[in-house]
Each structure stands twice: as structure tokens, then as C-alpha cells.
Amino acid sequence: MKHLLSAGDLDHDTAVHVLDTAERLARIADRPVKKLPTLRGRTVVNLFFEDSTRTRISFEAAAKRLSADVINFSAKGSSVSKGESLKDTAMTLEAMGTDAVIVRHSCSGAPHRLANSGWIGGHVVNAGDGTHEHPTQALLDAFTMRRRLRGGVGDLAGLRVTLVGDVLHSRVARSNVLLLSTLGAAVTLVAPPTLLPVGVETWPCATSYDLDETLPGSDVVMMLRVQSERMNASFFPTTREYSRRYGLDRARLGLLPEHTIVMHPGPMNRGMEIAPDVADSARSTIVEQVTNGVSVRMAVLYLLLGGADIGAPAPAEAIGEPVPAGVA
Ligand code: NCD
Numbered sequence: 001m002k003h004l005l006s007a008g009d010l011d012h013d014t015a016v017h018v019l020d021t022a023e024r025l026a027r028i029a030d031r032p033v034k035k036l037p038t039l040r041g042r043t044v045v046n047l048f049f050e051d052s053t054r055t056r057i058s059f060e061a062a063a064k065r066l067s068a069d070v071i072n073f074s075a076k077g078s079s080v081s082k083g084e085s086l087k088d089t090a091m092t093l094e095a096m097g098t099d100a101v102i103v104r105h106s107c108s109g110a111p112h113r114l115a116n117s118g119w120i121g122g123h124v125v126n127a128g129d130g131t132h133e134h135p136t137q138a139l140l141d142a143f144t145m146r147r148r149l150r151g152g153v154g155d156l157a158g159l160r161v162t163l164v165g166d167v168l169h170s171r172v173a174r175s176n177v178l179l180l181s182t183l184g185a186a187v188t189l190v191a192p193p194t195l196l197p198v199g200v201e202t203w204p205c206a207t208s209y210d211l212d213e214t215l216p217g218s219d220v221v222m223m224l225r226v227q228s229e230r231m232n233a234s235f236f237p238t239t240r241e242y243s244r245r246y247g248l249d250r251a252r253l254g255l256l257p258e259h260t261i262v263m264h265p266g267p268m269n270r271g272m273e274i275a276p277d278v279a280d281s282a283r284s285t286i287v288e289q290v291t292n293g294v295s296v297r298m299a300v301l302y303l304l305l306g307g308a309d310i311g312a313p314a315p316a317e318a319i320g321e322p323v324p325a326g327v328a
Helices: 012-030 054-065 086-096 110-116 135-150 171-182 211-217 239-246 286-304
Strands: 043-048 069-074 100-105 123-129 160-164 186-190 206-208 220-223 261-263
Touching (some): 043 054, 160 211
Parallel strands (some): 220 261
């Protein structure tokens, strides 16, 4: 695989292999020196045309833990604000020599354009394109479910996962439905009719308008952010009405089986799709998802860029030992 553009690019065995690789790489986070020499001398560019906190930092941490050089580009403060196109920006990066480009863009399809245009020669990873896809988020979510509910091995066969909220604008939902169904999970989307996309009946999942009815049969409940910045119309009467029908509060938590986990990709609208005490409860995996994101992105970079042995020890200089003469 040269690029990771869609969660649908991953077949069952490849997806499980990425999760297994992430599981091995996660152990590095427990070491005092969190670094492997694997991608030494490689350059990874974070090309972010849209705001991001955790995804950009997560990719940066992942690339650095594998010893790659990381260049962070954000559209704000760059020549993009002077009107420079995606093509010219890409060709500039190419001219500087980059091995992989991690791209986030408000236009659905921008990473595909970058990967298939011939503007750049390196690997392209989709870090979120418009309302389309966010495959590494789906991988870290699957990794978190597998760790919490399947002992960190195998696939997610039979797991009942409910995604709740603004499915229409959610690239996280789209990528999760694709990946989770590949891994054998049974996915249900719960949303008001106005926030379900046209054609959702062709997706590999069930749909419902009734959250209370769906919660008792869920092993995982993933709350989606209401994406006001992408809304050009009124999709529900009031915030209060939305929370009352589709928000996860303490009372609704009581409808869930004992073992059920609560997820959210962040950033959260606390008090809207999720109550603050639910977000901070013992069932919530929200902080764990962030931690797992680094391991999963390390695995993706490692597999795409074809690194050396994962088990190789950290380089001498990284563990503070004197570097032998002649070693670069
Ligand atoms: C998501 C995104 O940007 O698509 N966040 C993330 O990457 N963690 C979800 C969102 O913005 O609601």
C-alpha cells in the first residue's frame, strides 16, 4: 500500500496487521526513552489546511518517535492565505524533498488529488478531508475498542457499536463504518433524520432515530461532535432539544450494559452531545483514544514508509550513551 486515503482501502487482514503493529509499537511508549531509529533520515510533512489539535500533534509525536524529521505546515500564516493553490504548495514541498505528506483539508477528496496527481512522489496519508474520511481516527478507535473489549487481539467480530449524532458532517463516522464493518462489528448510526446523509441505506450499517432504544444493545457508544462550523442550515430546533434527544447524560448512561465503553473523537461540545460528568467518567475512553492515536499513527507511518525492524533498540544517542566514532 502506498497511501492511506480511505478506511475502505484496508481489507480485513491488513487492518488487523496495522492494529497488531500498533500494539507492538505501543510498548515503546512505556519505555523511558520513547524513540526508535526506524525512520531516521526520512522527512514527514504535516500539511494542515484546517484547524487541528490532537491529530496534528499525534502525527508529529508518532513521526518523531520513529526518528523522522517533521515539518509542520499550517495554512494560516503561509502563502495559502495569499491564494497559493494546493498544487503549488504540494510542488514546493516536493522540491524540498519529502517522503510522506500527512494532509488535512476542508475539501473532501483533497488527499486523493494529492496522491493521484503526480505533483508529489511520496506517500500521502489522509488526516481528515472535509466531511469525507479520517482513516487514522477509525484505526485508533478500533484499536481502543479491541484493547478494552477484546484483549488487544484479533478483529471485532460481533461487537455492537453505536455511533450517535452529527453523522452527516462526520468524516469520523464514515471511516468508522467502513473499518468496523471490515473488522466484523455490527454498527448502528443514531441521529435525527436531518443529520443522516442521503444514501446512508447503502452503507454497511443499521440506522435508528431512537437513542434510548439502541443503548441497551451497545458494547460501544461513540458520540460525534455537532459540527456547527459545517452547518449552513438549521438541522435541529434548539441545542437543548438536541441534547434532550441525542445527548449522552448520566441518566442515559444507566441504560448501558456494565461493560460498555463511551468514546468521542474530540473536540467535545461538553453539555451538548455529551455531559461533562459522562465525558470524565470511568467508562469514557476519550483520553485513552488520544494516547492510542500515537501508536496507531506510528504503525501507519512504519508500514507505509517501510521501516526497519520494530524491535530494533533505540539509537545510542537517544538513550544518552556516547555515540561511537564513525556512527552518524
Ligand atoms: C475529528 C475531525 O477533525 O474530524 N476530530 C479529530 O480528528 N480528533 C472530529 C471532529 O472534528 O469533530
